[in-house]
Amino acid sequence: MSKRDVILKVATRLFAAKGFDGTSVRRIAEEADLSVAGMFHYFPSKEEILNEIMIGFMDEGYKRLMEIYNSDIGPVKKLEEICKFYVEHYAGHKDQLTILVSEGKSLSLEHRKVFIDKQRVYVEALKRLFDDLAKENLLKPIDSSVLAFIFFGMVHWTYSWYNPQGEIGPEELGRIFGEVLLRGVLKDTERSK
Amino acid sequence: MSKRDVILKVATRLFAAKGFDGTSVRRIAEEADLSVAGMFHYFPSKEEILNEIMIGFMDEGYKRLMEIYNSDIGPVKKLEEICKFYVEHYAGHKDQLTILVSEGKSLSLEHRKVFIDKQRVYVEALKRLFDDLAKENLLKPIDSSVLAFIFFGMVHWTYSWYNPQGEIGPEELGRIFGEVLLRGVLKDTERSK
DNA sequence: CCTTTCATACCGAGCGATCGGTAGAAATTT
DNA sequence: AAATTTCTACCGATCGCTCGGTATGAAAGG
Known part of the structure; x- marks a missing residue:
């Protein structure tokens, strides 16, 4: 090293x-x-260290996100895969996730521009996926930006509580996230009430 | 003032x-x-200012949470009301929410203990609500802690993106959060697939 | 009614420590 | 010898905080 x-x-x-x-x-x-x-x-500076940490981590995640998005599976399956990937990815890189979530404000103006733009691209990708679902008439009429942010909220928030070594493993948690996001917490028999 | x-x-x-x-x-x-x-x-110190901001804001929210929890309505309705309340409450106090989410680490050891304990109590309250839902056989078999954290993830994350003056008002967003959490994003006709 | 007392509400000046960062040279590697 | 790596020693700026006060107005004593 x-x-x-x-x-x-x-x-x-x-x-x-x-x-x-x-x-x-x-x-x-x-x-x-x-x-x-x-x-x-x-x-060259302390801030440059922060920038390299953040950019590197984001690019890594985006690459995999696009691989899943461009793969040849249905949009529902894609969303499930993306949930799983992010939970696992973040569970294995908790410090990076914490920095990503908390330290955007510490970047210089120029670096922050790039950072915010990368975030935007992330959100766009998720929105596109929800729009795909809508096109296939699978989706409730909810703004796709809001859905994207609900997804990121669930997933990013793991930084504050999730212990991958605990009872619930990353794969299991990813499955739960996908299930709740797609079909909610209520039992099938209660859904339509 | x-x-x-x-x-x-x-x-x-x-x-x-x-x-x-x-x-x-x-x-x-x-x-x-x-x-x-x-x-x-x-x-007496800079840190004491931070502590007062955080504790005050948490206590305010907890009071209202308990009012809803102790009210005489069904657990599904309670969850919907809690979603609405938090979105509105946080939308009206974005700075406090940001501090709550980001500055726990800046508290002194003693203050942090109290802070973490209050967070725990919050989570316990949400868990209890999900347990109530489970008792009425309305809930999928998912760990209630995970559900509580999914809720807080969705709601707390608003600090990073939500503009209450935008197209989607706080009440509407609260309704969306409740709907997605309870019944998911998929249309009724697609849920059981 | 007038004066003394006393607590509250502040302020200018500056403390010791630490901050991010650098100049210039020594040491090491190629 | 040249290039790279790493050091000691230090810079000016800023950090959180405190010291020894002063101004003000209300309460208490004569």
């Missing part, structure tokens, strides 16, 4: 635990076994 | 926009039209 990657790894852990503003460059350098100046040899 | 309340109001706006660590006491004092020392006349 390169020194650069060590810095990213350490910073990811610290940013998630204490926040960007609550983490000093001295602490990052210390835990990466470097002097402060040594650390700044690899990154 | 007392000077104390002005400080709380200013701090709420700043903490939500820049984060606790990203907001200086100088800035709070300046915007509250006070010297730094003058501000510390009303609060």
